[in-house]
Amino acid sequence: MKQRPDWIIEKKVVLADGTAALWSYDTEGDFLEIFFHEAPASATVELADGIFLRFDRKGGRPLSLGFAAVTPLTQKREFGPPLLTLTGLGKLPEPERKIVLKILQSPPVNTILKIYSFKPGARARAIPVASLEQPVPLMA
Amino acid sequence: MDRWIATDRAGREIYLTQERWAHIVSRHPELDGRREDVLQTIRRGRRKQTKRDPHTCLYYRRVARLPEPYNTILVVVAFRHTSLPSSGETVANNFVVTAWGDVSASPFEE
Numbered sequence: 001m002k003q004r005p006d007w008i009i010e011k012k013v014v015l016a017d018g019t020a021a022l023w024s025y026d027t028e029g030d031f032l033e034i035f036f037h038e039a040p041a042s043a044t045v046e047l048a049d050g051i052f053l054r055f056d057r058k059g060g061r062p063l064s065l066g067f068a069a070v071t072p073l074t075q076k077r078e079f080g081p082p083l084l085t086l087t088g089l090g091k092l093p094e095p096e097r098k099i100v101l102k103i104l105q106s107p108p109v110n111t112i113l114k115i116y117s118f119k120p121g122a123r124a125r126a127i128p129v130a131s132l133e134q135p136v137p138l139m140a
Numbered sequence: 141m142d143r144w145i146a147t148d149r150a151g152r153e154i155y156l157t158q159e160r161w162a163h164i165v166s167r168h169p170e171l172d173g174r175r176e177d178v179l180q181t182i183r184r185g186r187r188k189q190t191k192r193d194p195h196t197c198l199y200y201r202r203v204a205r206l207p208e209p210y211n212t213i214l215v216v217v218a219f220r221h222t223s224l225p226s227s228g229e230t231v232a233n234n235f236v237v238t239a240w241g242d243v244s245a246s247p248f249e250e
Contacts, residue, residue: 005159024167029218029237030196033167040170042209044242050190050198052214054240068216068237069193 013136017107023136025070032070032138036062036108045092045100047113048084048130055103057096062103065112073132086115086128104130144175146182148199154182154217156236163238170210170241177203178239181213195219200242210241 004010007028013021022035041054041063050068055061067073073082086104089097104115112133117126142158156179165172185201199215206213215236222233 005163008163026237029216029235030193031216031237033238035167040207040209041241042243044214044240049192050196066238066240068198069190069196072192 009138011136015108016111019108019111021108025138027138030069030071032067033064034066034112035064039063043096043099045088045096047086047088047100047104049087051084051088053100053103053109055100057099060099060102062109065109067132070132071138074134074138081131083116083118083129083131086130089128101128144179146179148182148187149184150187152219152234153232154234154236160236160238164236164240167238168240170207171213171239174203174206174213177205177213178215178236181215181239182217182236185213185215196237206241209243212242213239214242215239 007026009025009027011023013023015021019036024035025032037056039056042057044052044054047053052066054063054066056063073084075082089100092100103109104113113130114133115128115130118129119126143155145153145155147153156175161175171178181199181201181203185199188198188200190196190198195218197217197219199217200212202211203213204211216238218235218237220233220235221230223230
């Protein structure tokens with residue numbers, strides 16, 4: 001039987017909405033990927049610095065969320081968990097942006113990545129930001 | 141252990157182990173048979189450092205021979221250091237973490 005490498009922690013998890021997912025954490029590379037469905041991706045977007053959503057454009061469903069250098073995102077700061085600015089959304093063409101936004105606002109992705117609108121002033125445009133919910137500790 | 145080494149455009153040596161390659165292909169089958177394209181992405185691709193961790197970088201490059209609809213390879217590389225057991229000398233330990241086929245919705249597209 002093929003053994004799993006000792007640098008990878010993989011677990012089947014049930015997310016808050018009841019969706020089964022595969023949680024795959026690379027302890028040496030500090031890369032987390034959460035797989036929702038096994039299917040070829042028809043699009044990938046870098047939502048924020050080093051954070052990727054692979055999805056099925058036609059069905060509008062998420063395939064996986066990948067986080068490079070994930071540990072800093074799980075560490076509480078002075079006032080709470082760090083927020084990510086979702087700069088990738090603004091770079092997408094409108095039809096793509098709508099698909100991605102719907103995926104982000106729906107289960108199972110919204111059980112892991114909570115998104116918020118941040119408006120720095122009354123006249124300012126809202127900025128999409130997010131924080132990482134961690135259903136499973138990285139090293140458990 | 142089998143490993144392949146590629147040198148990026150800035151002269152940094154980065155290795156990919158057989159074990160990691162097997163894991164990459166099991167999770168991202170679009171790269172099955174494209175190991176040389178992954179190494180070429182390191183040699184010739186564009187490089188972006190993550191802001192969160194300057195020791196993690198992304199390499200990406202358009203590749204024509206990928207299965208539809210993929211058109212780009214993205215490689216995540218960790219830049220670490222390790223001590224040699226024999227001398228205690230600290231040496232670079234730069235390795236491929238993961239890779240996958242990317243598609244044109246990516247903001248990487250120019």
